[in-house]
Amino acid sequence: MSASSAIRPVKSIQGRYVVLTFAGMPLVLPDTDVYTLEPSSDVQPGGEADGVAGWIQADGRRWPVVCLDQNLGMTTLVPAERRVCVLLHHEAGYAGVLCEAVTTLEAESCRSLSLPPVLSTPGSPVRGLVQQEGFLGCLTSSAALLGSLSSQVGLSPPSPPESRPGSEVHP
């Protein structure tokens, strides 16, 4: 018996997916949502008051960087394995996400599937599943992911770096 009738495909994208891996989970986004990749060593640590893991410089401004846990919630405790900062497009600019690894997939070779309703929670940024031979990842988008975090902390562009000298001090 096939399970195919139980799973409805969702709209797939053209081009490529970017796969962000952290906490052992692959998170898949359209590559158009990604602005650039930076080493996490370029991230200036954030303070407790910031609520974010740090800040990164791009296009002459500073942008917030978040570290996500296994529930896609933010944590300011950053595992050493998060060596890559993926800068995502955000409606007000950019926001960084710290990852362990980043790879790409040809969207054409993937199947996009809807998320079974029992796996969904209110406010979850997971929009579906992406399957390729031997691979299964959770599909989201920059807007969905960063939108789900905006209730935890404001991700609007911060003030210029010279006005926030204290945030560069490691706690």
Next chain:
Amino acid sequence: MSGQGAWLLEFGSGQTGVIGERQLLHLLPAPLSLHEVPASPFFCRHVVIWEQEPVPVMALSAWLEGRPSRDEPTVVAVAAFFDTRAGENRYGALRLSAIPRRIVVSDEQACELPPDMAEWREIALSCVGHQSRALPIVNLAHVFSGGLSRRGTASSFAEALPMEAKADIPSL
């Protein structure tokens, strides 16, 4: 009256229930390749690939107890149910602590759900008495509908973890 075949399922933590004989499609033995879905409910954190398709894996004992289960399942049972809203068969997987046992039940065995099994009320179609035990018949369509009430205080796995279980990880 002649009986009907059914499967007695053990979900862990002493929780047992029954599904119809034809609802059980496949048993997937451990070790399992489960794929975790972030931001999912603590009682349904994974999918398993079955027939090239992702099927949600439900930890019913976790839902019944209102907290996540740390036990590894002995086996995962893929089951079918009819989704009346969609008008088609759907599939879900159940984490089990033991291999299912086939039993025979009849209408004469129908009984009330005991008061000490009130947590089953939402997901039991009915109940049968079998060998001095009350066995709820599991409403799989509701279990996998996404409409389960949120038992316990935790809506996610991470929220439900005890503090001591969270890793001591260095800061950036």
